[in-house]
Amino acid sequence: MNNRSQRRASIPGIFIDQIEYLLILATPIEIILLGMSLNSAATVHTPNGYAHPAGELTLYVTQMSVPSDNVSMTSIIGTDSGRIFMCGNDGHLYELLYQAEEGWFTRKCRKQNHTSTPYSRLMPTFLKLSQEDPISAIALDDSRNVLYALSNKSNIEVIYLGSDGEQFSKIERNTEIAKLAQNLTPTSPLLDSRNFQIVSIHPVLSTESRTIHLVAVTSSGM
Incomplete structure (x- = not known):
């Protein structure tokens, strides 16, 4: 099973202050957003005398996920502003959208296809043609x-x-x-x-x- 991950800074104001980055886990079944923080206050000394910063990595469950619809994401890229773009093995370019609260017509976490036509978005997944x-x-x-x-x-x-x-x-x-x-x-x-x-x-x-x-x-x- 294909499992891709990407770490990137999150959009400010959506998660708790402790979350500095997002870890994106993508399988053909589901795409999951995990929060992540790193406390790098400690220092580790190697046997050759060099000092390297080290810290404790903490993962947070965000309760944000979206179905992959049997599409494996072959690459995931995050921007400095917190946007997340994904390339699927179906040949489409997706963006993973997330927000603090559910909207009237939008979920907290959803994916948007930037390369499909308006008509293809209304078709069931098994009927969609390849790019x-x-x-x-x-x-x-x-x-x-x-x-x-x-x-x-x-x-x-x-x-x-x-x-x-x-x-x-x-x-x-x-x-x-x-x-x-x-x-x-x-x-x-x-x-x-x-x-x-x-x-x-x-x-x-x-x-x-x-x-x-x-x-x-x-x-x-x-």
Whole structure:
């Protein structure tokens, strides 16, 4: 059974003050939010004389969970503002939403599909068709509030989360990455469009580069 976890800071004002982070446990059955705090007041000395901070890890039951609907989350990413994004093995991009109290029409914890159509949301899970170009990976650049989504066809979509990190705007989708790469290095035998495949994406923080925002690694290593 697939079980993914991610630790990230929580949205302020929802949990008790002791909770500093959230631990997300995801199985094909359920997604569970656990609170977490770390008391790092202690110091541990290693045999070679080095001192390392150590502390007590405490987990809190938040009573927040949501069904996974038989979808395994292949990756989970949290933002500095406490938002949680998940990539499912069904090729969709989800956001895990949580709030302090139940609303009239909303639960305390629920997941939102950012890539499905309004019609597909009304269909039962067993009738839903797979994505035409499913998302295979997501990556976050917290320094620019940008979320990247990589598809099985090596397309990359850029999603801007806004200056406050609370928005969700799809601003660009590049579907000609292989062609652009070939134009830059036309003599390279490693950039054959017939077997071009991006296997991973890695954001470059603004503190590391002002011009380079993302590095994409292909199956050939470039």
